Amino acid sequence: METVLRPVTVIGAAVVLTVLIGWATDVLLRKADQRHSETPLWDLLRRGRVPYQMVLCAALLRGSYDEAELLEEHRTGIGRTLTLVLIGAAAWLVIRIAAAVVETSYSRYARAHHDPARVRRVRTQVTLIMRVVAAIVGVVAVAAMLLTFPAMRAAGASLLASAGVLGIVAGVAAQSTLSNMFAGLQIAFGDMVRIGDTVVVDGEWGTVEEITLTFLTVRTWDERRITMPVSYFTSKPFENWSRGTPQMTGIVYWHLDHSAPVEAMREKLRDILRECPAWDGRACSLQVTDTTPNTIQVRALVTAKDADDIWTVRVAVREQMIAWLCAEHPSALPRVNTADAVLPPHHIPSQDGAALRRAYEFPRAGRG
Numbered sequence: 001m002e003t004v005l006r007p008v009t010v011i012g013a014a015v016v017l018t019v020l021i022g023w024a025t026d027v028l029l030r031k032a033d034q035r036h037s038e039t040p041l042w043d044l045l046r047r048g049r050v051p052y053q054m055v056l057c058a059a060l061l062r063g064s065y066d067e068a069e070l071l072e073e074h075r076t077g078i079g080r081t082l083t084l085v086l087i088g089a090a091a092w093l094v095i096r097i098a099a100a101v102v103e104t105s106y107s108r109y110a111r112a113h114h115d116p117a118r119v120r121r122v123r124t125q126v127t128l129i130m131r132v133v134a135a136i137v138g139v140v141a142v143a144a145m146l147l148t149f150p151a152m153r154a155a156g157a158s159l160l161a162s163a164g165v166l167g168i169v170a171g172v173a174a175q176s177t178l179s180n181m182f183a184g185l186q187i188a189f190g191d192m193v194r195i196g197d198t199v200v201v202d203g204e205w206g207t208v209e210e211i212t213l214t215f216l217t218v219r220t221w222d223e224r225r226i227t228m229p230v231s232y233f234t235s236k237p238f239e240n241w242s243r244g245t246p247q248m249t250g251i252v253y254w255h256l257d258h259s260a261p262v263e264a265m266r267e268k269l270r271d272i273l274r275e276c277p278a279w280d281g282r283a284c285s286l287q288v289t290d291t292t293p294n295t296i297q298v299r300a301l302v303t304a305k306d307a308d309d310i311w312t313v314r315v316a317v318r319e320q321m322i323a324w325l326c327a328e329h330p331s332a333l334p335r336v337n338t339a340d341a342v343l344p345p346h347h348i349p350s351q352d353g354a355a356l357r358r359a360y361e362f363p364r365a366g367r368g
Contacts, residue, residue: 014060022053041104048096054089058082084145091141098133102126116246120194124211127195131213193233193240198307200239201228205307246306247280250314254298254321260332262288262298265321269300272320278309295334 026049033042062082106126110119193199197208199218206220216233218226232238241248266286273279282303290297300317304310325332 011061014057017060018053018057021056022049025049025052039104040107041100044100044103045097048093048100051089051092051096055086055093058086058089062086080148083148087141087144087148091137094137095134098137099130102130102133116196120196120242123196124194127211128213193238194242197240197242198246199241201226201232241307247282248304248307248310249283250302250304250310252300252302252314252317252321254300254318255295255334256298256325256332257335258291258296260296260298260325261329262286264329265298265325268321268324269317272317273302273313276313276316278304278312278316280305280309 029042029046109122195208206218209219210217215227216230269286273284284302286300288296289299302313304313
């Protein structure tokens, strides 16, 4: 009877203690979250209750396994399994705690600062910091798991002795990956490009959606995703429309007839912009910038608070101005001249081709 009651008591006590401690901790975190609603820290810490309970249960079972006297012939394997579970759960819990702390710091910064560019920069840095922390914790956890095996400890000395050669080989083999990782850190802390920035890359206009240590994703205006290595942004030029201030100036061109009413177009441009909510009111102008034998080139400059609004303003001005010209000044639109050519004064009129040839050949015959 004792051989049955002892392991049941030990395992049951470990499970019950795990549930009670986990429940009490969750109640305390819930009360702290209700008392300090201005910070999301306590609610974020509650998301780590699963790895927290796993750590408690694995630690209690590992510490009391010898007292259970269960499966004595498999003591080493069960003990090592519990140790591996404990290490993995502890690494998971550390990552959750670090994520809660970092996310809380970011939320406080976002509330205290109203500059969208600075908030996006910090968001990019926080995302990459969390990825680095998760990678470091994962590597340490895997190393700790491997060191629980005696064979791995015996091989440690030889691995350390050959670390220099292996490092050189790994560095050469993973040169592209390492360069992307360093480029990712440079982008995060060099403030070159941030999550949410509007960029133009290889002629594609879009918004930076995700930045990792190795690649960057741009969401284009037609909802396509362009994934590029981050080393591209440290080695090649690109346009960042959100750098500094997001305010932009847009250009609209028209090719019109020489008789186009330029002054009336200026007045109409002001009327169109007054009714356009996307125009920020900073500036507007209309000028003739070029001329050809058949048309003139008219350019309008308009402003808006960001790239999305400048697109809206440009298309509105272009469409409404063309509609106004068609309705009020159709003669201002480009035309193809189909009138008869004006003959030079010395031209000899003729009724047919023969008379024209005689008028042209007579001087030549006289010279002969």
